[in-house]
Amino acid sequence: MRTIFHNIGSIQTMDENNSLIKGKSIIVNNNIIEDIVESVEEFESSETEFIDVGQRAIVPGFIDAHNHLIWAGDRFNEHRLRMEGRSYVDIANMGGGIMQTVQSTRHASDEQLYQIGINRLKESLQNGTTFLEAKSGYGLSTKDELRLLEIVNILKRESNVPSIHSTWMGAHAVTPEQTYASYTEEILSEQLPAVLDSKLAESADVFCEPGWFNIEQSEDILRASRKGGLDLRMHVDEFQDGGGGELAAELKVRTADHAHHTPDDTRQKMNDAGVMTGFLPGTPYCNGDAWPDFNHAAERGIKFTLATDFNPNCYINSIPFIGSLAVQRNGMDPYHALSCVTRMAAKSTPRSDGLEHGVLKKGAVANFNILKSKHWESWCMMPSSSPVHSVCLEGQHNDFQ
Numbered sequence: 001m002r003t004i005f006h007n008i009g010s011i012q013t014m015d016e017n018n019s020l021i022k023g024k025s026i027i028v029n030n031n032i033i034e035d036i037v038e039s040v041e042e043f044e045s046s047e048t049e050f051i052d053v054g055q056r057a058i059v060p061g062f063i064d065a066h067n068h069l070i071w072a073g074d075r076f077n078e079h080r081l082r083m084e085g086r087s088y089v090d091i092a093n094m095g096g097g098i099m100q101t102v103q104s105t106r107h108a109s110d111e112q113l114y115q116i117g118i119n120r121l122k123e124s125l126q127n128g129t130t131f132l133e134a135k136s137g138y139g140l141s142t143k144d145e146l147r148l149l150e151i152v153n154i155l156k157r158e159s160n161v162p163s164i165h166s167t168w169m170g171a172h173a174v175t176p177e178q179t180y181a182s183y184t185e186e187i188l189s190e191q192l193p194a195v196l197d198s199k200l201a202e203s204a205d206v207f208c209e210p211g212w213f214n215i216e217q218s219e220d221i222l223r224a225s226r227k228g229g230l231d232l233r234m235h236v237d238e239f240q241d242g243g244g245g246e247l248a249a250e251l252k253v254r255t256a257d258h259a260h261h262t263p264d265d266t267r268q269k270m271n272d273a274g275v276m277t278g279f280l281p282g283t284p285y286c287n288g289d290a291w292p293d294f295n296h297a298a299e300r301g302i303k304f305t306l307a308t309d310f311n312p313n314c315y316i317n318s319i320p321f322i323g324s325l326a327v328q329r330n331g332m333d334p335y336h337a338l339s340c341v342t343r344m345a346a347k348s349t350p351r352s353d354g355l356e357h358g359v360l361k362k363g364a365v366a367n368f369n370i371l372k373s374k375h376w377e378s379w380c381m382m383p384s385s386s387p388v389h390s391v392c393l394e395g396q397h398n399d400f401q
Contacts, residue, residue: 002048003028003397004040009055009374011036012335013360014343020376026058028366031395032355035362051397056389057376059338060360061130061367062319063345064162066257066278066307069134069155070117070148073104075312082287088239089211098138098173101312105138105148113151120310120317121161126400127318128379128388129162130367131357133233133307133349135205137169140183142191145170149200160398165349167233168192168201171213171221184217188224196228202352203231203254208244215243222251233348237262238283249273255305255348260284260292264300271302276348279340280309281325282316291325294332305348306340320387323380334377366395 006025013019013036027034027043040050078091091097105113117134124132134155136148149168156164170191174183195201204225208218222232231254236244238258245266248256256262256270257278270277277297284291297304306326310317319341326332326340346358356364371378372389379387390399 001030001395002034002043002046003051003392003395004043004048005051005053005058005370005392006040007055008053008058010057010376011360012057012059012338012376014060014339015359015361018335026360026366026368028392028395031366033360033362033364033366036360053370055374057371057374057378058360059369059371059376059379060342060358061369061391061393062128062341063349063358064124064129064132064307064310064319064341065255065305065345065349066280066309067124067132067134067317068137068309068311069120069132069164070113070136070151071101071105071138071312072108072113072116073101073312074315075100076315078313079286092173099175101138102140102144102173102175106144110147110151113148114154117151117155118158118161121155121158123317124319125160125162125391125393125398126388127320127386128369128391129319130369130391130393131163131165131349131351133165133167133203135167135169136201137172137205140170140173140175142170142186142194145191146194146198146200149195149198153200160393160396163351163394165203165352166201167203167205168195168225168230169205169207170195171204171206171218173207173212180213180217184213184220187221192221192224192228196230201230203233205233205235207235208242208247209235209238210240210242215247218244219247219251222247222253226251233257241266245270248275257307257309258283260289267297267302268300276344277302277304278348279304279306280314281306281322281330282314283309285325286314286316291330294326294330298332298336303344303347304340305345306337307345318386320380321383324383327380328383334380337380338376366392368392
C-alpha cells in the first residue's frame with residue numbers, strides 16, 4: 001500500500017546532510033520511505049492514499065534509548081523523603097527504592113503487567129516515540145526476569161505501538177537475602193544462561209555504581225553477556241564517579257547512560273572508543289539535582305543521546321518534555337537536541353531488522369511525527385502537552401485528533 005503525505009510545511013530530515021526540506025512530499029510504501037519528491041502527479045490516478053498534512057512540520061519519530069517500561073506500583077512518597085535529606089541509599093535501606101518496586105512487580109499478574117506496558121506504550125506514541133528500549137530489572141530472580149522479558153516480547157508483537165529493543169537488566173540491584181557477590185554468581189551461573197537460551201533479550205545492562213555492582217562484578221557480567229551474543233549497555237556514574245565510564249571505554253559498550261559524574265577525560269575515552277554517552281535529563285529534574293553540562297560535552301565533540309529514563313523515580317514518558325528540559329532549561333540548540341533523540345539514538349538503539357531509523361530519507365523506515373505547528377522547533381517547546389498532531393508508525397498513519 002502506497003501513501004503520500006503532501007502539503008507539508010517542512011521536513012527536518014536529520015540525515016547526514018542536515019537537510020531541512022520544503023515543498024516536497026513523502027511517499028511511503030508499506031513501512032519504508034519510498035522517496036521524498038517535489039511532484040506527485042504521476043500517482044494521482046493510481047491506488048494511492050493521499051494525506052494532507054496541512055502545512056505542518058514533520059520530524060523523524062523519536063527514539064527513547066533508555067526506558068524502564070515494565071514495573072508495577074509507585075513510589076511517589078519518596079520525593080518527600082529526599083526533601084527531608086534522605087539519600088537514594090537511605091531510602092533503599094528503609095525498604096523503598098528498587099526493592100519496593102520489585103515486590104509490587106512480582107505480585108502483579110502477567111495480564112496486569114501486560115496492560116501496564118501497553119498503556120505506557122500508547123502514551124509514549126502519543127508523545128511521538130516510535131521506537132524505544134525496554135529494560136527488565138524489577139524481577140531480580142531468574143524466573144521473574146524471564147517473565148518480564150516474555151511480557152516485553154508479547155508487547156513487541158502488538159501493532160500501533162512503538163517498536164521495542166529488549167534489554168535484560170537482571171543486574172539492577174539485589175534482594176535483601178542476597179549479597180552482590182552471591183547474586184553476581186547466580187547471574188553468571190543461572191540467570192544469564194537462561195536469558196540466552198530464551199533468546200528474549202537483544203542487550204544486557206548493568207547498574208555499575210558504588211554501593212551496587214562494582215567494577216569487577218559488572219565486567220564479569222558484561223563480558224559473559226557479550227560472549228553469549230548480547231549487545232552491551234551500562235548505567236554509570238549516576239551519583240558519583242565510580243569508574244563505570246572507564247569500564248565502558250575499556251569494553252567498548254554500545255552506550256553508557258546517566259554518566260552525570262563522569263570526568264571529562266573519561267568521557268573523552270568513551271567517545272574515542274565509540275561508546276555513546278546517554279544523558280537522562282529527567283532524572284536530575286525529578287530528584288532536584290544539577291544537570292550535567294550538555295553544551296560543554298557538545299563543545300568537546302562528545303556524541304550523546306537524550307532519553308526519558310522512565311521509571312518509578314522519574315515518571316516521564318515524553319521525549320518532547322526531555323527536549324524541553326535540554327533546550328528551554330539548559331540552552332541546547334533545538335536541532336542538536338532533536339538529533340540526540342533521533343539520529344544519535346538510532347546508533348545506540350538499533351532495530352533488529354537492520355532498517356535505518358531516526359532519519360527521513362529514501363529507504364529508511366517510515367516512522368515520523370507530524371507536529372501541530374508549522375515550525376519543526378515546536379517538538380520541544382510544549383512541555384505541558386504533546387506537540388504531535390499525528391504519527392506515521394511503520395508506514396501507518398495514526399491520527400490522535
